[in-house]
Amino acid sequence: MKYARIFSLVFLVLLTRCTSERTKLTHFPQRWHYDTPTPVAFDNLKDQGVKVIKFRVDSIIGGGARVGDTVYLPPLRDIPLGPHEIFFYITYPDGHREVIRKKFTLYARKPPARWKYRIVAEYPHDIHAFTQGLEFSGDTLYESTGLYGKSSVRKTDFRTGRILKKKNFESDIFAEGLTLWGDSVLVLTWQNGKGFILDRKFNRLGEFPYGKSKEGWGLCHNDRVIYKSDGTEKIWILDPRTLEEKDYFNVYAYQNKIKRINELEWVEGKIYTNIWQKNALAVINPDTGEVEAVIDLSELVKRVKHHPDLDVLNGIAYHKERGTLFVTGKNWDKIFELEILRPEPVPPPRPFSLKP
Numbered sequence: 001m002k003y004a005r006i007f008s009l010v011f012l013v014l015l016t017r018c019t020s021e022r023t024k025l026t027h028f029p030q031r032w033h034y035d036t037p038t039p040v041a042f043d044n045l046k047d048q049g050v051k052v053i054k055f056r057v058d059s060i061i062g063g064g065a066r067v068g069d070t071v072y073l074p075p076l077r078d079i080p081l082g083p084h085e086i087f088f089y090i091t092y093p094d095g096h097r098e099v100i101r102k103k104f105t106l107y108a109r110k111p112p113a114r115w116k117y118r119i120v121a122e123y124p125h126d127i128h129a130f131t132q133g134l135e136f137s138g139d140t141l142y143e144s145t146g147l148y149g150k151s152s153v154r155k156t157d158f159r160t161g162r163i164l165k166k167k168n169f170e171s172d173i174f175a176e177g178l179t180l181w182g183d184s185v186l187v188l189t190w191q192n193g194k195g196f197i198l199d200r201k202f203n204r205l206g207e208f209p210y211g212k213s214k215e216g217w218g219l220c221h222n223d224r225v226i227y228k229s230d231g232t233e234k235i236w237i238l239d240p241r242t243l244e245e246k247d248y249f250n251v252y253a254y255q256n257k258i259k260r261i262n263e264l265e266w267v268e269g270k271i272y273t274n275i276w277q278k279n280a281l282a283v284i285n286p287d288t289g290e291v292e293a294v295i296d297l298s299e300l301v302k303r304v305k306h307h308p309d310l311d312v313l314n315g316i317a318y319h320k321e322r323g324t325l326f327v328t329g330k331n332w333d334k335i336f337e338l339e340i341l342r343p344e345p346v347p348p349p350r351p352f353s354l355k356p
């Protein structure tokens with residue numbers, strides 16, 4: 001097995017080294033978009049009689065038709081956003097073959113929509129709560145807070161801000177995001193390399209270690225899997241039975257990689273997140289990792305009490321029955337209930353018909 005791997009590597013290196021004998025790429029965009037055809041151009045393919053170029057990206061193998069010296073590659077789907085390599089396999093009419101290898105990055109298919117919101121209500125929030133995680137169970141709001149020596153998990157009456165139950169963590173624990181799974185409360189730590197499993201009364205039932213994720217930042221779930229952010233562009237997918245990290249996807253918008261993904265919330269089939277140090281939410285398609293919409297919440301910061309410990313927006317909780325989103329921030333004295341104003345989807349055009 002080991003020798004087979006070495007052999008394929010040597011073979012690949014040899015193939016790659018004998019590239020560009022007869023042609024080279026003259027146009028190759030570094031930035032590709034999901035599900036969008038990409039044209040690349042070579043020099044003198046036409047004169048040499050090459051009709052079709054085969055390519056491979058991950059497990060996708062396909063062909064691109066040549067028009068002049070440009071080759072139109074079909075839309076790429078079902079592969080993660082982020083960095084990739086493509087191999088072009090060129091066969092000339094006389095049987096000579098070449099391989100050209102290039103790197104590119106796959107971004108979202110279109111720029112994010114800009115969604116608006118309406119403030120439904122404002123409620124009191126503990127001004128000393130360094131909010132990390134926020135999630136509803138019915139009308140009860142669960143919240144985790146961070147900082148060494150101040151980390152806690154609590155449940156509150158969202159209308160009054162009254163704390164119904166609170167438990168502090170040990171002083172060497174910096175708590176992060178939380179999610180509710182069955183009868184348990186899962187709370188991350190930032191850099192302690194593990195999360196805690198608590199019951200709804202906050203008794204500790206166990207711990208779970210992190211896998212390849214770097215740190216603990218945010219959690220949410222969709223009743224099938226648990227999603228975890230780690231402060232990078234990655235969202236990890238955890239098996240809810242074992243809390244093992246099974247997979248991840250990268251989050252990209254049309255123009256940029258989304259780093260520092262923080263608190264998470266599952267809302268009607270999408271993952272809402274706030275980005276650390278940005279007073280905005282991003283709406284992520286969990287099937288592709290694309291940012292489909294952004295919601296600018298910078299106006300909310302102007303409505304909270306300004307004091308020396310005031311920190312960034314963090315904390316998103318969806319109230320299913322009310323259909324509203326609750327957002328707050330670290331040491332904010334308010335929690336806002338928002339109605340998100342999603343534009344109506346544009347219906348597809350009716351097919352053209354000559355029949356009356």
Ligand SMILES: [Ca+2]
Pocket residue numbers: 133134135219220263264265315316317
């Ligand atoms: Ca949340």
